[in-house]
Amino acid sequence: MILIFVVANIHLVLSKNCNTFDEQIILGDYYSNQEGQIMAILQYKSYEECNTFVQVKRMRLKFQSELLENRYFVYTTQIYQNYSLQINTDYNITLGLKSLILRLPTRNGKQPFKLLNQYGNSYILNGNSLLNLQIEELDVMSFKIESIALIFINECNIKRILDHLSNKQDFWIVMFGDQSCQFQLSHLQYDTFISTSENQHVTFLKSNPFKRNFKIEFQIHNSSVLQFQHYQNDELIQNEFVNKSFLVSTNLGDNCIPYGQRISLGYYYTNYNKEDDIIDITYNTQSYCPQGFLHIFDDNGIDSWIKIRETRILNMSKIYENSSQQFTYVTYINIVSLNSQTIQRLGQIYYYEIYGDIQTKSSKYQFKVPLKQYDNKEHKIIFFGDMDSNWTGNKSKQTFDWFQSIQYNQSVYDALIFEGDMAYDLESQDCQQGDWWLRNMTTFTSYYPLLSTPGNHDSGANYEFDFYRMSFLSPDKSQYNTRKNYYNFYSVDLGLVHYIFYNPTNIVYDDSNQQQIDEMVQIMENDLNQANQNREKVPWIIVNSHFPMYCSDSSDNQCSQNFIALRPFADLFTKYRVAIYMSAHQHNYERDAPFINNQSQVNTGLITDGPEQHLVKNSAAPIYVVEGSAGQEYYTPLVPYESQPYTVYQTGYNDGIGIMTIHNSTHIYFEQLDLVTQEVVDYFWCVQDRQDSSSKALNVILWTFIGFFILGVLGMGIFYLIRRQKIKEQLLP
Structure with a gap:
């Protein structure tokens, strides 16, 4: 092969007595992340006014001048892409008494070039042409030169780095920054990171005064090998061959769009008190996307990238491979955990974005981290249950609309508690019903932590809760969360309330032996006993389950038999003075009196304000609430039902949610909101006398x-x- 080098001349005409200094060629935005039209900028300075122009291929370009600091003039002119200068061709330039060579590199070629640092300035040396990069102006800058993307990180601005990483799949990616930033970038795809810490060869590109000069020569040998040689004071001190990064396997899918994002509380809120798991954020992708991550930031300086902790593959055909059920649904469940290093302030709002991969970003969301300890303020929790997202009959649409209206009300509400039965059903239509539910529920689960307990419609065709168990995180003890015996038992502390969640599906459907019942009762008593010992700090106990203890539908065995099947638990709730028992299952709202073994209380100290019982004071048993009116089209009940001895109030079939306000250690207020009429249709005060430690x-x-x-x-x-x-x-x- 014969290489022919063409040397052309660019003559700069200066006025007489025009002395110039700081003559330089600056690489234009054509090579930057902006991919503009300016290939180079010719610039010089003078203390005098000069009449200067440049002639290139019969084009006469005049320099523009600007007076700086009333001391000197800066003269600049641009060379644009459409000027048709030949790439990698030398052009001689004379500025004053100084001769320069302009040799423009290509973005997509493979010619070797050098990166230089001299006295605080960074340059590209292309042949004998010195091109100024001017990287000190921004936090992050990048240049595409000869199929290599050079990304210079002056400040570890995560969002900016992501912007510069996008649209560079066909380039070698070489990053420059300090080690702390390198640690944050460890989950991203790049080819090599040249560290700038003191014990490394390369000094930091902006913050160091560059006591020593360096030079790095890059050369691409083939599609998978890049060589760079590092010189310091003209001495070769490092010669490295870099293999092309294939962090993303070629057999991965191309659909990494995140969906179904949902926030859940970590083990910090349990008696484990683990600060390495405060908040978990889960999202789904249709393909395997291990390079995904979360960008979280706040108004107080937190700005972090958190990589995926775990990816779960929900392959329904594998789950049902030995059954007559036919499934093809596959989804990838990605979990990101936030620890105390990221969540440094409880009770405040954080913002986040989910990147399914480097080019696929979600919208911006926000959430408030609930307080575990009481802060002498009132706190509100939202309760709802029995809800789908089909909307063929417009049921639940009012609930979704209401949740959308409070997406930014984190200062008002702390968390959401769902009492079971999602989507109707999660596995229906080859799990498309559940997938649609995940996509729609982000209306609320991407803004508020969700605490849930499963219902009978969440169990799946094999009654093993696979879709629910894999998709919805809860800080439960692993021994109580197995396919063999899915108790889904867990408890958390939020302020003044100890919330307990349990799943007695097998018990109420008479599918448990006595040993299993005894085991679950013992689990419940252990937790209640521990909560009782902490009563001075967390005085309230509220139990959550999909299955009601009492309800008014006489045609449903759940309403007539649950208080018998669940009596061992009810006895514990009386023994440990549980304040409220929240449930669902019935497709309306109902409030029942605090009965004990299907009998009203006698000589227990209970005080009420009459038959409506808007005030319940010093009850020995819980107030029973059925919160199943969030909206579904699976079954339309003929409500209200005929009242039972324990029935206090029932609603019709309108969508509704419950809002609980924890005022202090002695007063809780609950109201039921009808989302069709936007009216409070029921309310009650739960009051318990307590003595503080001083008393x-x-x-x-x-x-x-x-x-x-x-x-x-x-x-x-x-x-x-x-x-x-x-x-x-x-x-x-």
């Missing part, structure tokens, strides 16, 4: 004093009787 201490002191006083009186009486007897004996002859 208890005062009572102990008081009773101790009374005890000593009584002993003193008895002692004096005995002493008086003995003394009187002795005197009597002395007087008798």
Whole structure:
């Protein structure tokens, strides 16, 4: 092959007595992330006004001048892409007394070039042409030169780095930055990272004063090998061959669009108190996308990239491979965990974006991290259950619309509690019903932490809750979350309330043996006992289950038999003074009196304000609430039902949700909101008298004093009787 080099001349005409300095050629935005039209900028400075122009291929280009600091003029002119200069061809340039060579590189070629750093400035040396990069102006800058994308990181601005990484799949990616930034980028795809820490050869491109000059020569040998040689003060100190990064396997799918994002509470909120798992954010992709990550930031300086902790593959054909059920549905469930290093302030709002891959980003969302400890303020929780997202009959649409209206009300509501039965059903239509539910529920689950308990419609065709168990995280103990015996038992502390979640599906459907029932009852009592010991800090206990203890539909065995099947649990709820029992299953809202074994309370200290029971004080049993009116089209109940002895209030078939306000250690307020009429249709106050520690201490002191006083009186009486007897004996002859 014969290489022919063409040398052309560009003559710069200067006025007489025009002395110039700082003559340079600056690489244009054609090579930058902007991919503009300017290939190079010719620039010089002078203390005098100069009449200067450049002639290129019969084109006369005049320099523009700007007076800076009232001291000197800066003269610039641009060479655009449409000027048809030949690539990798030398053009001689004379600026004043200084001769320069302009040799423009190509973006997609494979010619070797050098990266230089001299006295604080960075250059591309293409042949004998020195091209200034001016990288010190921005946090992140990138240039595409000879099929290599050079990304210079002055500040570890994650969003900017992502912008510069996009649309560079066909380029070698070489990044420059410090080690702390390299750690944050470890889950991204690039070919090599040239560290800028003090113990490395290359100094940081902006923050260092460049006590020593360096030069790196890049050369692409073939499609999979890049060589770079690092010189320091003209001495070769590093010669490295880099293999092309294939972090993304060629057999991966191309659909990494994130969907179904949902926020859940981590193990920090349990008695494990694990600060390495405060919040979990889960999302689905249709393809395997292990390069996905989460960008989280706030208004106080947090700006982090968090890589995927775990990817679960829900392959329904594999689950049902030995059954008559026919499934083809596959989805990839990606889990990102946020620890105390990222979540540094509880009770505040954070923002996040999900990247399914480097080019596929979700919308921006926000959520508030709930407080685990009480902060002397009232807090609100939203309760709902029995809900689909089909909307063929417009059921549940009002609920979704209401949730959309509060997407940015994190200062008002702390969390969502779902009482079971999603989508109707999760596995229907080859799981498309469940997939559609995941996509629609982001209306609320991408903005608020979701705590849920499964219902009978979440169990799947094999009754093993595979879709639910894989898709919805909860901080449960692993031994209670198995396909063999899916208890889904867990509990969390939020402020003044200890929330318990349990799944007695097999018990209410008479599909459990006595050993399994005893085991689950023991799990419940262990948790209640532990919560009772922490009552001074967390005084309220609220239990959540899909299955009601009482309900009014006389045609449903659940309403007539659950209080019998679940009696061992009900006895514990009375023993440990559970305040409220939340459930669903019935497709309306119902509030029932705090019965004990299907009987009203007698001589327990219960105080109510009459038959409507808007005030329930010092109850020995929980107030029972059925919260199943969020909206579904599976079954239309003929509500309200005929009232039972325990029935206090029922609604019709309108969509509705419940809002609980925890005021303090003695007062909880609950209201039921009809989302069609936008009216509060029911409410109650749950009140429990409590003594604080100072009152208890005062009572102990008081009773101790009374005890000593009584002993003193008895002692004096005995002493008086003995003394009187002795005197009597002395007087008798």
